[in-house]
Amino acid sequence: RGRQANTTRDRTGAAAAAAAPTSLKMPQSVPESVLKKRASLAELQAKREQRKAAEAAKRKESRKEAFKRAERYVKEYRASENELIRMRRVAKKEGDIFVEPEPKVVVVVRIRGIMGNSPKVRKILQLLRLRQIHNAVFVRLNMATINMLRLVEPYIMYGEPTLKTVKALIYKRGFAKVNGSRIPISDNKVIEDNLGKKDIICVEDLVHEVYTCGPNFKQASNFLWPFKLSSPNGGFKKKLNHFNEGGDAGNRGENINGIIQKMI
Numbered sequence: 682r683g684r685q686a687n688t689t690r691d692r693t694g695a696a697a698a699a700a701a702p703t704s705l706k707m708p709q710s711v712p713e714s715v716l717k718k719r720a721s722l723a724e725l726q727a728k729r730e731q732r733k734a735a736e737a738a739k740r741k742e743s744r745k746e747a748f749k750r751a752e753r754y755v756k757e758y759r760a761s762e763n764e765l766i767r768m769r770r771v772a773k774k775e776g777d778i779f780v781e782p783e784p785k786v787v788v789v790v791r792i793r794g795i796m797g798n799s800p801k802v803r804k805i806l807q808l809l810r811l812r813q814i815h816n817a818v819f820v821r822l823n824m825a826t827i828n829m830l831r832l833v834e835p836y837i838m839y840g841e842p843t844l845k846t847v848k849a850l851i852y853k854r855g856f857a858k859v860n861g862s863r864i865p866i867s868d869n870k871v872i873e874d875n876l877g878k879k880d881i882i883c884v885e886d887l888v889h890e891v892y893t894c895g896p897n898f899k900q901a902s903n904f905l906w907p908f909k910l911s912s913p914n915g916g917f918k919k920k921l922n923h924f925n926e927g928g929d930a931g932n933r934g935e936n937i938n939g940i941i942q943k944m945i
Contacts, residue, residue: 740870747869747883754889758844783822784841785894788850788937790817790910790944792920792929793836805833810907815944817850817908819891821898834923835930840937847892849945851884856906863906876904913943 765782772779791811795803809829810818820826820839830839842850857864857871864871869883879897881887890901922928924936933940 743869743873743882747885750883750889751885754885757889785822786842786891786898787820787822787830787839788817788842788846788941789820789830789837789839790937790941791815791837792917798836802833802836805829806836809833809837811837812907813909815910815912817854817910817941817944819847819898819902819905821894821902830932834932835921838924838929838931838933838937838940840933841935842892842941843935843938844888844892846938846941848888849942850908851888851891851905853945854908854910855884857904858906872904876900910941910944913940915943 769779789809789811791806791814794814798806806812809820810816819842820830830837851866855866857866857875859871859875866872866884872884872887873882876882876887876897879900881890881897881901887901887904889895890897891905895901917929919928920930923931924933925931929940
């Protein structure tokens, strides 16, 4: 019995020795290049998060400023309209004739193609950025532009836009010209990045600058890609005739707003 017990103990010890690892493994060290890469990635991630937080804060402030400006512009438009109404009433009461203020800005739409155009007409249409049929642009009225519009009257229609028309064109058909590319105005950041130096940071600033013909009208107008409109619902009457003769071409005055609404 004693021999059997000793033999059993020897077998158990041998099995335990076989099950135990033959040698202790040393922990593997991480290469220094991997540690540097990890540190640099962590630093980049921290900078990225910091930049995102700063951009979010700036975007929030810009949104607040845009709302404040929009409210101020609404009050300005209402005050201007009320002043015109007051002046009309005063003139009517005193038996005078009220002369409406001359328009500062017109919207010009090309209604005819290139067939039969003279070189001068082609050049003027090119200067007005009306390269395609149904293109529309905002133009400031002065002696030079008035003469240009008169020379190309058979090929265009133009008139004084209302605030509703300006907003509809910019909000619904507005595209920005950025580095020669046609970019949709999907965010105020597009406007702020290109016209922020001119204190134009949102769409309402752009609408106000165009509608009131502000000091930065040229930059705002050139920032807008020429509007690409559709054919009007119901079609044109007769494009070859002047508006005064029952056609569509030439100066339409305030009647331009109705047909532009059909083309948007």
